[in-house]
Each structure stands twice: as structure tokens, then as C-alpha cells.
Amino acid sequence: MLDKDAHSHHISQQFNTELDAVKTHMMEMGGLVEKQVSDAVFSILNADSGMAETVKERDKLINAMEVSVDDECARILARRQPAASDLRLVIAISKAVNDLERIGDEAGKIATQALALAEAGEPSKGSVEIRMIGEHVGRMVHDALDAFARLDVDKALEVAREDKLVDAEYGTAMRSVMTYMMEDPRSISSMLNVLWSLRSLERVGDHARNIAEHVIYLVKGKNVRHVGLTELAKHVEQ
Amino acid sequence: MLDKDAHSHHISQQFNTELDAVKTHMMEMGGLVEKQVSDAVFSILNADSGMAETVKERDKLINAMEVSVDDECARILARRQPAASDLRLVIAISKAVNDLERIGDEAGKIATQALALAEAGEPSKGSVEIRMIGEHVGRMVHDALDAFARLDVDKALEVAREDKLVDAEYGTAMRSVMTYMMEDPRSISSMLNVLWSLRSLERVGDHARNIAEHVIYLVKGKNVRHVGLTELAKHVEQ
Numbered sequence: 001m002l003d004k005d006a007h008s009h010h011i012s013q014q015f016n017t018e019l020d021a022v023k024t025h026m027m028e029m030g031g032l033v034e035k036q037v038s039d040a041v042f043s044i045l046n047a048d049s050g051m052a053e054t055v056k057e058r059d060k061l062i063n064a065m066e067v068s069v070d071d072e073c074a075r076i077l078a079r080r081q082p083a084a085s086d087l088r089l090v091i092a093i094s095k096a097v098n099d100l101e102r103i104g105d106e107a108g109k110i111a112t113q114a115l116a117l118a119e120a121g122e123p124s125k126g127s128v129e130i131r132m133i134g135e136h137v138g139r140m141v142h143d144a145l146d147a148f149a150r151l152d153v154d155k156a157l158e159v160a161r162e163d164k165l166v167d168a169e170y171g172t173a174m175r176s177v178m179t180y181m182m183e184d185p186r187s188i189s190s191m192l193n194v195l196w197s198l199r200s201l202e203r204v205g206d207h208a209r210n211i212a213e214h215v216i217y218l219v220k221g222k223n224v225r226h227v228g229l230t231e232l233a234k235h236v237e238q
Numbered sequence: 239m240l241d242k243d244a245h246s247h248h249i250s251q252q253f254n255t256e257l258d259a260v261k262t263h264m265m266e267m268g269g270l271v272e273k274q275v276s277d278a279v280f281s282i283l284n285a286d287s288g289m290a291e292t293v294k295e296r297d298k299l300i301n302a303m304e305v306s307v308d309d310e311c312a313r314i315l316a317r318r319q320p321a322a323s324d325l326r327l328v329i330a331i332s333k334a335v336n337d338l339e340r341i342g343d344e345a346g347k348i349a350t351q352a353l354a355l356a357e358a359g360e361p362s363k364g365s366v367e368i369r370m371i372g373e374h375v376g377r378m379v380h381d382a383l384d385a386f387a388r389l390d391v392d393k394a395l396e397v398a399r400e401d402k403l404v405d406a407e408y409g410t411a412m413r414s415v416m417t418y419m420m421e422d423p424r425s426i427s428s429m430l431n432v433l434w435s436l437r438s439l440e441r442v443g444d445h446a447r448n449i450a451e452h453v454i455y456l457v458k459g460k461n462v463r464h465v466g467l468t469e470l471a472k473h474v475e476q
Contacts, residue, residue, distance in 0.1 A: 063464040071461055074329060081319035091312060098336075178426060185423040188416060223309055226301040 015080050019089060022072045026093045026100075029065040030145040033100045036062065036107035037141060037204055041134035044114035044197055045127055052118070055111035062104035069097045085218075092218040096148065099207040099214075103141060106200040106207075113193040113200075125180045125187070126194035129173035133201045136166055140208035147215045153236045159212035160232055166205035173198050253318050257327060260310045264331050264338070267303040268383040271338045274300065274345035275379060275442055279372035282352035282435055283365055290356070293349035300342035307335045323456075330456040334386065337445040337452075341379060344438040344445075351431040351438075363418045363425070364432035367411035371439045374404055378446035385453045391474045397450035398470055404443040411436050 036055055043051035073094040076082060082090055117124055140162050147155035177198070181191045213232075216224050222235050274293055281289035311332040314320060320328055355362055378400050385393035415436070419429045451470075454462050460473050 067461050067463055077315065078321055078325055083316055087312070087316055178430065181419070181426050182423055185420055188419050192416065223305050225305055
């Protein structure tokens with residue numbers, strides 16, 4: 001799967017079709033998860049309870065997609081006993097759908113906070129922070145999936161770098177939230193909704209980075225979990 | 239690996255040794271992760287900065303263990319091309335070490351909150367809740383690992399059930415934390431440390447449940463992610 005020629009090594013054309021199919025299913029799931037994140041952020045910024053309910057409902061579909069792709073991976077491992085880059089592809093897909101499912105969970109949690117905030121009906125401080133970090137991590141998820149589709153390790157490295165920036169933005173946002181709470185203790189309840197939403201967005205960034213790491217594993221054959229950015233860059237250059 | 243007789247089916251004694259080794263390495267990692275959770279809880283309850291630092295430092299070792307076991311799993315898949323219950327064992331171990339690593343992360347986060355609280359030097363409300371939920375999820379991690387070691391699906395189901403109780407305890411604790419904040423806005427900063435610690439403990443419970451689900455997958459051959467408790471019980475009975 002690393003390039004078109006690799007396909008010719010497979011004895012079975014059917015096997016190629018299976019590998020293409022599982023990758024396509026993962027990318028479809030990825031597209032839906034991307035939409036979940038942006039819809040969840042929209043629902044909280046616009047106090048749109050209807051949209052928030054839709055996001056929560058759609059999370060079940062994403063859970064089902066994870067189980068389905070994961071089972072597909074296990075079947076390929078059992079029947080085809082793939083080796084080398086095909087094996088890495090199956091392992092990377094299996095790990096990536098797990099991260100996608102967790103991103104979906106975080107989108108669902110943001111939708112829950114959106115419902116609570118919409119019910120309280122107060123215009124809440126913290127929207128600026130949610131919008132900024134929301135857009136940032138949304139872009140990261142998109143880029144991580146793009147890197148996976150194109151086997152683009154440079155783009156994957158970029159996603160890992162962006163995650164550092166998100167962490168810094170998140171730290172700043174948290175300090176603002178704490179200040180708002182102290183200035184106006186009556187806002188504590190709604191600021192906690194904002195706090196959990198920001199937290200979920202920060203987690204989305206972490207999972208986008210994980211997906212980027214799976215791309216590097218897939219292309220370079222090297223497990224880069226828990227490796228710092230400098231060393232990550234070295235693996236990509238090699 | 240499901241029972242001793244299954245071993246005799248393997249052409250290679252070396253293969254049995256490899257499967258036993260990877261399972262042992264996972265269990266070793268599990269033992270250390272269990273200790274991390276209880277040490278992290280101890281550090282926050284006793285304002286023990288030294289212990290908190292130790293927990294944070296030891297998390298690196300846990301990360302390294304995850305990468306090592308995960309690589310072992312990939313090597314077995316590549317070289318041995320396991321089938322049936324052996325394949326499920328390798329898949330389950332690979333997923334379980336991922337959950338163990340995340341439990342380790344949460345222990346590290348609790349240690350970070352412990353350091354912040356110890357520095358602030360105030361005796362903090364919320365200790366009762368941290369102690370109770372901490373002991374509860376610590377037991378769940380222990381039982382989930384035990385269920386894995388013994389392939390005990392009943393015990394695994396019990397862990398999944400406990401997770402529901404932890405979620406309820408967590409909801410109650412969160413409401414208390416919010417009340418403390420509103421009663422005394424000067425405590426907001428330290429109560430946020432308590433809040434993040436409780437959140438981490440709740441996540442530990444989620445990961446223990448995940449490990450329990452991997453046990454059910456391993457023994458029953460059925461992917462039970464995102465399945466409710468009632469249906470989970472049915473799979474176990476089958």
C-alpha cells in the first residue's frame with residue numbers, strides 16, 4: 001500500500017481490494033469525525049441545542065464505525081496474515097480508528113456542555129478561546145487524516161508541531177477561565193462548562209497528534225510514541 | 239493460550255515462549271501502573287511532593303514499556319502470523335498496554351495536581367472524594383489485570399459494572415467541588431486541582447473497563463466496545 005507497485009507483490013487481487021476498502025472506511029469515519037468536531041464547536045458558540053443533540057446522536061454511528069473497521073482489521077490479520085508495509089497499514093488503521101472514536105467522544109462531550117450552557121441561557125465568557133482552539137484542532141484532525149491518505153510524513157510532523165501550540169493556547173485559556181470565575185463567582189457553573197469544552201478540544205489535538213504518529217510509523221516503520229519533537233523530526237528526515 | 243492444551247497445537251515451542259513472554263511483560267507493566275495510581279493518590283492526600291515527583295519520573299518507564307510490548311506484538315504478528323485465540327491474545331495485549339499507558343498518564347496528571355496543592359499549602363476540601371474514588375478505581379485496575387491473567391470473564395464483567403458506580407460517585411463529587419468553589423471563591427484555584435484529580439481518577443476507571451472488555455474479546459471472540467452492561471452480560475454468559 002505504500003505505493004502502487006507494492007500492490008503487484010500481492011498474490012491475490014482480492015487482498016488489495018480488502019486493504020483499499022478498510023483504508024476507505026477509516027477515511028469515511030475520519031470525515032464524519034471532523035464534521036462532529038466542527039458541529040460541536042458551532043453548537044456551543046451559537047447555543048444551538050438542536051445541533052448539539054444531532055452531534056450526540058451521531059456519536060453512536062461513529063462508535064459502530066470503529067467496531068466495524070476494527071473487526072475488518074482483525075479479519076485481515078487472521079485470513080491474510082499480512083507482512084511488512086501491509087501489516088503496518090492494518091496496525092496503523094486499527095490504532096487510528098481508536099483515536100478517531102475518542103475524538104468523536106470529545107465532540108459528544110462538547111455537545112453535552114453546549115446543552116447545559118444553552119439551558120442556562122447566559123452569554124458566556126470564553127467563546128473567543130473555544131472558537132480559536134476549536135478551529136485549530138479541527139484543522140489538525142483534517143491535516144492528520146490528509147497525511148494518512150497521502151502517506152505524507154512531513155505533514156504528519158507538522159501536525160505534531162501544531163499540538164505544542166494548542167497546548168500553550170489551552171494553558172492561556174485555562175488561566176482566563178479561572179480569572180473569570182474569581183471575578184464573578186456566580187459564573188462558576190457556566191465557566192465549568194467552558195472549562196470542560198476547552199479540555200475536550202485540547203484532547204482532540206492530542207488524538208490528532210497520535211494519528212500523525214501512526215502515519216510516521218506506517219511510512220517509516222518506526223514507533224514514535226512518547227518521542228519529543230526534535231527526535232520525531234529526525235525520524236521523518238531519515 | 240486459552241488453556242494449556244492449546245499450546246500443543248503450536249508447531250514451535252519458541253512461539254509459546256514468545257506469547258508467554260509478551261503476556262508477562264504486559265502484566266509487569268500493569269503491576270507498575272497499579273502502583274502509580276496508588277502512589278499518585280497517596281501523594282495528593284498527604285501533600286507528599288517527593289512521592290509526586292517519583293510518580294512523574296516513573297511515567298517515562300511506563301511509556302517505554304508500552305512501546306516495547308507494542309513492538310513485541312507487531313513482531314509476533316509479522317513473524318508468527320498467529321491465528322484464532324493466539325491472534326486475539328496479541329490484539330488484546332496490544333490494546334491493553336495502550337490503556338495501561340493512559341492510566342499511567344492519568345497518574346502523572348494527578349501527581350502534577352498534588353505538586354500544585356502541596357505548594358499552595360492549604361488543607362484542601364475534596365480529600366474524602368479523592369480517597370474514595372481513588373481506592374475504587376485502584377481496585378478496578380487490579381481486578382481488570384487479574385481477569386486478564388486468569389481469562390476470567392465474570393470478573394471482567396464485574397469491573398465493567400463497577401465503572402458505572404464510579405461514574406455516579408464522580409458526578410456527586412463534582413457537585414461537591416462546585417459547591418465548595420461557590421462557598422469560598424478564594425478556594426477556586428485549589429479546587430480546580432481537586433477537580434482535575436477527580437477527573438483523572440474517573441478516566442482510570444474508564445480504562446480499567448476497557449481492559450475488562452479486551453478480556454471478554456479475548457475469551458469470547460466478540461468485540462464488546464460501546465455495548466451496554468445488559469448486552470455485555472449476555473456475551474459473557476454465552
